[in-house]
Amino acid sequence: xxxxxxxxxxxxxxxxxxxxxxxxxxxxxxxxxxxxxxxxxxxxxxxxxxxxxxxxxxxxxxxxxxxxxxxxxxxxxxxxxxxxxxxxxxxxxxxxxxxxxxxxxxxxxxxxxxxxxxxxxxxxxxxxxxxxxxxxxxxxxxxxxxxxxxxxxxxxxxxxxxxxxxxxxxxxxxxxxxxxxxxxxxxxxxxxxxxxxxxxxxxxxxxxxxxxxxxxxxxxxxxxxxxxxxxxxxxxxxxxxxxxxxxxxxxxxxxxxxxxxxxxxxxxxxxxxxxxxxxxxxxxxxxxxxxxxxxxxxxxxxxxxxxxxxxxxxxxxxxxxxxxxxxxxxxxxxxxxxxxxxxxxxxxxxxxxxxxxxxxxxxxxxx
Amino acid sequence: xxxxxxxxxxxxxxxxxxxxxxxxxxxxxxxxxxxxxxxxxxxxxxxxxxxxxxxxxxxxxxxxxxxxxxxxxxxxxxxxxxxxxxxxxxxxxxxxxxxxxxxxxxxxxxxxxxxxxxxxxxxxxxxxxxxxxxxxxxxxxxxxxxxxxxxxxxxxxxxxxxxxxxxxxxxxxxxxxxxxxxxxxxxxxxxxxxxxxxxxxxxxxxxxxxxxxxxxxxxxxxxxxxxxxxxxxxxxxxxxxxxxxxxxxxxxxxxx
Numbered sequence: 001x002x003x004x005x006x007x008x009x010x011x012x013x014x015x016x017x018x019x020x021x022x023x024x025x026x027x028x029x030x031x032x033x034x035x036x037x038x039x040x041x042x043x044x045x046x047x048x049x050x051x052x053x054x055x056x057x058x059x060x061x062x063x064x065x066x067x068x069x070x071x072x073x074x075x076x077x078x079x080x081x082x083x084x085x086x087x088x089x090x091x092x093x094x095x096x097x098x099x100x101x102x103x104x105x106x107x108x109x110x111x112x113x114x115x116x117x118x119x120x121x122x123x124x125x126x127x128x129x130x131x132x133x134x135x136x137x138x139x140x141x142x143x144x145x146x147x148x149x150x151x152x153x154x155x156x157x158x159x160x161x162x163x164x165x166x167x168x169x170x171x172x173x174x175x176x177x178x179x180x181x182x183x184x185x186x187x188x189x190x191x192x193x194x195x196x197x198x199x200x201x202x203x204x205x206x207x208x209x210x211x212x213x214x215x216x217x218x219x220x221x222x223x224x225x226x227x228x229x230x231x232x233x234x235x236x237x238x239x240x241x242x243x244x245x246x247x248x249x250x251x252x253x254x255x256x257x258x259x260x261x262x263x264x265x266x267x268x269x270x271x272x273x274x275x276x277x278x279x280x281x282x283x284x285x286x287x288x289x290x291x292x293x294x295x296x297x298x299x300x301x302x303x304x305x306x307x308x309x310x311x312x313x314x315x316x317x318x319x320x321x322x323x324x325x326x327x328x329x330x331x332x333x334x335x336x337x338x339x340x341x342x343x344x345x346x347x348x349x350x351x352x353x354x355x356x357x358x359x360x361x362x363x364x365x366x367x
Numbered sequence: 368x369x370x371x372x373x374x375x376x377x378x379x380x381x382x383x384x385x386x387x388x389x390x391x392x393x394x395x396x397x398x399x400x401x402x403x404x405x406x407x408x409x410x411x412x413x414x415x416x417x418x419x420x421x422x423x424x425x426x427x428x429x430x431x432x433x434x435x436x437x438x439x440x441x442x443x444x445x446x447x448x449x450x451x452x453x454x455x456x457x458x459x460x461x462x463x464x465x466x467x468x469x470x471x472x473x474x475x476x477x478x479x480x481x482x483x484x485x486x487x488x489x490x491x492x493x494x495x496x497x498x499x500x501x502x503x504x505x506x507x508x509x510x511x512x513x514x515x516x517x518x519x520x521x522x523x524x525x526x527x528x529x530x531x532x533x534x535x536x537x538x539x540x541x542x543x544x545x546x547x548x549x550x551x552x553x554x555x556x557x558x559x560x561x562x563x564x565x566x567x568x569x570x571x572x573x574x575x576x577x578x579x580x581x582x583x584x585x586x587x588x589x590x591x592x593x594x595x596x597x598x599x600x601x602x603x604x605x606x607x608x609x610x611x612x613x614x615x616x617x618x619x620x621x622x623x
Contacts, residue, residue: 260466267431268530269534283471
């Protein structure tokens with residue numbers, strides 16, 4: 001019998017690889033493409049140099065007061081530097097700022113740990129710590145319960161407040177929204193209707209309206225005499241708002257898990273919660289990861305709306321700084337640009353984290 | 368009612384007793400008066416055209432499908448509307464699906480140990496040892512730490528069989544186990560099933576593999592339009608069909 005020998009693989013032809021070929025193919029393939037390419041290059045060439053000049057070369061970096069900004073043609077970063085403590089920490093007492101930093105470090109440490117630890121330790125240590133983090137942070141920041149100096153929530157503020165508030169809402173909203181999504185799929189009519197009403201209410205009402213309700217209406221529901229802190233009310237509102245959105249994200253994920261997965265889990269004799277938590281939830285999270293992250297980013301950015309109800313998060317601190325009598329006279333470009341850049345860096349890092357989670361969760365090994 | 372008590376009612380050695388089983392999807396009558404008794408250790412192959420209710424019938428046995436009328440007793444436990452009861456029956460019945468349905472987020476080993484650890488509450492070490500034993504039986508112990516997505520269809524189906532066996536079931540149900548496989552991989556799965564049959568496992572197998580039926584089946588059941596049309600030994604079914612419906616079916620599947 002004749003033996004079958006596969007042909008050896010050949011290298012790709014030389015004129016289809018390399019940077020010059022790539023440019024020919026992608027940038028100058030047709031007259032229209034060439035014109036567009038050149039126009040875009042011309043646009044960047046006129047815009048970027050003055051921008052770089054204003055941002056960096058002519059910018060004023062050194063000093064403590066407005067008078068240090070001598071070069072009119074450059075940005076006044078002195079403003080941002082002088083107010084940076086307020087931008088990041090609000091009016092939190094300077095000597096107690098380590099507490100805020102500790103909470104942030106805790107948050108970052110748990111995120112890193114959940115990447116580095118193996119599955120067992122992650123489920124047993126990192127996830128419970130994650131769920132406790134908002135409450136531990138409140139203990140630390142407030143201080144009065146654990147023997148530190150009491151810092152009223154009136155003094156909490158700045159960008160760290162945006163971060164911690166968003167993180168605390170996300171952490172609580174995650175399990176809550178999963179339960180709502182489960183409830184919406186439930187066979188039990190009562191649970192299903194309650195879930196639908198909750199989800200649709202918190203998704204359908206604008207977040208600003210929810211904030212006002214939280215600061216004005218919510219106290220009416222608390223028993224008389226109790227005074228729930230404004231920040232706690234905001235936390236509740238953000239959490240519920242986030243849960244409404246996330247529940248729908250999870251519902252999409254539930255629908256994308258093939259029916260065979262439920263049947264296989266059933267046929268092994270797993271009970272409802274084992275099936276849901278061991279088989280379905282991990283797959284739902286994997287499928288929904290891009291949308292979960294989009295919701296996180298949305299919520300994080302929405303924390304700037306809190307300036308409307310007088311909470312000193314980063315944006316309202318910036319506005320306060322801009323109207324300070326020592327700094328009057330148009331630093332708003334620098335101020336808002338700084339806020340934008342800080343938020344962008346955070347949101348972009350969240351995208352990066354989400355991408356790497358997606359890669360980590362991807363066990364399909366398909367190309 | 369205790370399991371022991373019910374077993375005393377079923378004094379014979381029938382492991383599955385189906386009486387007058389009827390099922391509707393809405394108005395559509397999918398299973399009509401199904402009566403079937405399966406002895407312990409019996410190997411049954413169920414065939415029939417698509418839509419004849421053969422998959423639905425075996426899916427009723429571990430209650431992946433509900434039925435509206437009739438009774439079903441599996442290993443002495445009567446199937447009633449009760450979560451504990453259903454879970455008890457599912458622990459006795461292993462099932463292999465057409466599309467394998469392995470859990471894609473777990474490794475092969477984790478797929479195999481999940482049931483023993485969470486349902487049978489076995490220690491992890493013991494569950495893993497059992498799992499490796501069954502992986503060797505289906506001849507892929509070297510794939511234990513891979514994910515299902517990295518395996519070929521035939522390998523995945525063998526893992527699915529091993530996953531069911533890890534639960535130490537009394538009965539194995541196969542729902543078209545080779546229908547989603549490339550021709551080259553069908554044999555490796557059938558070999559495992561033949562081996563299992565030779566060891567005396569009670570098997571109900573929906574399949575179009577007539578060679579497999581001839582080789583191992585004690586009884587072949589032919590279904591059409593939600594009814595059991597004919598049941599007999601493979602020789603009788605293939606050599607001597609009693610109804611024109613079976614004759615037509617056989618001529619269509621054997622002549623191509």
